[in-house]
Amino acid sequence: MKQTQSYQSIKLSTNSIEKFDDTLVIEAPLQININEEPYTVVMRTPGNDEELVRGLLYAEDIYKKQSEVKIEIIKNEKDFSTILNVDIPKEKLGKGYLNKRTLLSVSSCGICGKKELKDVRIEGDTLKNSAKTNIKELIEIISRISLKMNYKQSLFKITGGSHACAVFNKKEELLTIKEDIGRHNAVDKCVGDLIIQNKLKEANYMLVSGRVSYEIVSKAFLAKIPIIIAVSACSSLAVDFAKEFGIFLIGFSRDYKMTIYS
Numbered sequence: 001m002k003q004t005q006s007y008q009s010i011k012l013s014t015n016s017i018e019k020f021d022d023t024l025v026i027e028a029p030l031q032i033n034i035n036e037e038p039y040t041v042v043m044r045t046p047g048n049d050e051e052l053v054r055g056l057l058y059a060e061d062i063y064k065k066q067s068e069v070k071i072e073i074i075k076n077e078k079d080f081s082t083i084l085n086v087d088i089p090k091e092k093l094g095k096g097y098l099n100k101r102t103l104l105s106v107s108s109c110g111i112c113g114k115k116e117l118k119d120v121r122i123e124g125d126t127l128k129n130s131a132k133t134n135i136k137e138l139i140e141i142i143s144r145i146s147l148k149m150n151y152k153q154s155l156f157k158i159t160g161g162s163h164a165c166a167v168f169n170k171k172e173e174l175l176t177i178k179e180d181i182g183r184h185n186a187v188d189k190c191v192g193d194l195i196i197q198n199k200l201k202e203a204n205y206m207l208v209s210g211r212v213s214y215e216i217v218s219k220a221f222l223a224k225i226p227i228i229i230a231v232s233a234c235s236s237l238a239v240d241f242a243k244e245f246g247i248f249l250i251g252f253s254r255d256y257k258m259t260i261y262s
Contacts (some may be wrong), residue, residue: 022113031082044185072084228249
């Protein structure tokens, strides 16, 4: 599905006024129905909707099994909105299904729509990661895989308005990369893609193009991805939960420099 749209814009400077065609990343609603009942509406960039839903269902503890589910996609080409119907046998629905979202989940926030504060809390065994303790070697690894991610960010190169998530295995092989206007959407798309490929257990490094907040750490933890590397900053809650979950969290990873938070 189309991911960009052109608009006539005006560029102003102190010396000139210039009209030009600007290419923008599309932000459009995706309504997710589970067993013909509305579950939530997600604002996202069209494309990889099935992967997005599989990743979201996994993170929300609604459906974590490897087996396929029946998915019907209904697209509206005029406004890029989409309805996605997911059929899951009731006996296979996880506990998260009882905690239905009641609000729109916007592209900037992955936990919008939660009903109560307790619904934000997640639990599980601390992860055991094998991150390199040799800082020089770690910097070299991050530099190499970051270049691989940057090279694949085609949507960002066109629009400058999308985030990316890339997942690599211990051999520094790219397992998946997805782009979206929302950081958490890009993560869900990657996790969903790895579920479909049956490669989630191979995931070791998760790179994100922007900042890391709570929802990114929680999604990585639930997917058992032990190392998160961000181009930008990390929030206080992200650091607190990374320490609690046993996640190696790195921020400001640029130009052979980085900040290790946990």
